[in-house]
Amino acid sequence: GNSVTQMEGPVTLSEEAFLTINCTYTATGYPSLFWYVQYPGEGLQLLLKATKADDKGSNKGFEATYRKETTSFHLEKGSVQVSDSAVYFCALSENRGSTLGRLYFGRGTQLTVWP
Amino acid sequence: DSGVTQTPKHLITATGQRVTLRCSPRSGDLSVYWYQQSLDQGLQFLIQYYNGEERAKGNILERFSAQQFPDLHSELNLSSLELGDSALYFCASSEDRGNFAEAFFGQGTRLTVV
Numbered sequence: 001g002n003s004v005t006q007m008e009g010p011v012t013l014s015e016e017a018f019l020t021i022n023c024t025y026t027a028t029g030y031p032s033l034f035w036y037v038q039y040p041g042e043g044l045q046l047l048l049k050a051t052k053a054d055d056k057g058s059n060k061g062f063e064a065t066y067r068k069e070t071t072s073f074h075l076e077k078g079s080v081q082v083s084d085s086a087v088y089f090c091a092l093s094e095n096r097g098s099t100l101g102r103l104y105f106g107r108g109t110q111l112t113v114w115p
Numbered sequence: 116d117s118g119v120t121q122t123p124k125h126l127i128t129a130t131g132q133r134v135t136l137r138c139s140p141r142s143g144d145l146s147v148y149w150y151q152q153s154l155d156q157g158l159q160f161l162i163q164y165y166n167g168e169e170r171a172k173g174n175i176l177e178r179f180s181a182q183q184f185p186d187l188h189s190e191l192n193l194s195s196l197e198l199g200d201s202a203l204y205f206c207a208s209s210e211d212r213g214n215f216a217e218a219f220f221g222q223g224t225r226l227t228v229v
Contacts, residue, residue: 036220043117043205043220089158101146101209102171103218105158 002027006090006106013080013113021075021109023064023090031092033057033066033073034103038087047075047088051095080113087111118142121206121221129229133194136224140187140208146170147189148209148218149181153202164189165211196228 006023013019025031032051036044048057053068062077073090090106118141128134140147149161151174160173164183175181178196183189193200203225207218 041222043119043222044207045117045220046217049217101211101218102148102160102163102173103150103158103207104160105150107157 002031002092002094002104004090004092004104004106006088006109008107008109009087010110010112013111015082015113015115016079017113019075019077019080019084019111021088021090021111023073023075023106025071025073025090025092027071027092027094029094031094033064034091034093035062035064035073035075036089036091036105038089038108040086044089080111082113082115085111085113117219117221119206119208119219119221121204121224123224124222125225125227127227127229128196130196130198132196132228133192134196134226136191136193136204136206136226138189138191138206138208138221140189140206141210141219144208144210144219145187146209146211147183147187148207149175149189149191150205150207151202152205152223158205161191193226198228201226201228 003026034049035047037047048059050057050066056065087108091103120139145166147164161175163171181191203223205223207220209218
């Protein structure tokens with residue numbers, strides 16, 4: 001089946017620190033991979049995505065590379081800001097089959113950045 | 116603003132009751148998805164509709180049902196509510212059922228069952 005495992009939080013960093021949130025997946029086919037962010041009191045927003053192996057998704061200084069050999073999609077940012085404090089979700093979606101379009105989410109990682 | 120509207124934002128009701136959550140997708144989006152977010156289960160897919168038809172079912176209880184109307188808005192009906200149904204319910208929409216189309220999420224309806 002399909003599943004996503006991401007590192008447990010919470011993660012607490014000082015401003016300008018380097019961020020890594022690990023994410024690995026299990027999929028029966030050839031999934032697309034996503035990172036979503038949830039700010040307090042809001043819905044989920046797509047942060048970045050990658051649709052095939054070796055693709056790199058990037059947005060707002062965040063990056064993640066689709067690694068098929070290690071079934072991973074780790075989120076990184078070189079210098080975090082207080083405004084990055086949020087919950088981050090790794091997710092996958094199959095590219096074909098009966099589950100097309102459905103998102104499988106990890107448990108989420110709470111990030112808190114201190115000034 | 117994602118363009119997906121969910122009402123109400125908050126709902127408090129008693130056990131055994133029935134509630135209806137409403138979702139208006141982004142203009143032009145044909146697919147609507149419902150997800151449940153709880154502390155113990157995380158984000159779980161409930162059900163998907165595409166242009167009025169049910170397309171996929173996830174971990175949706177028999178006490179729950181949904182539908183998508185001709186104007187593409189969707190409703191999630193939860194009946195015989197239990198304390199464990201307390202959660203944040205999200206609706207998302209995308210322009211088609213392909214996963215290459217980004218899913219846009221509403222702000223959610225927080226359901227509290229007392």
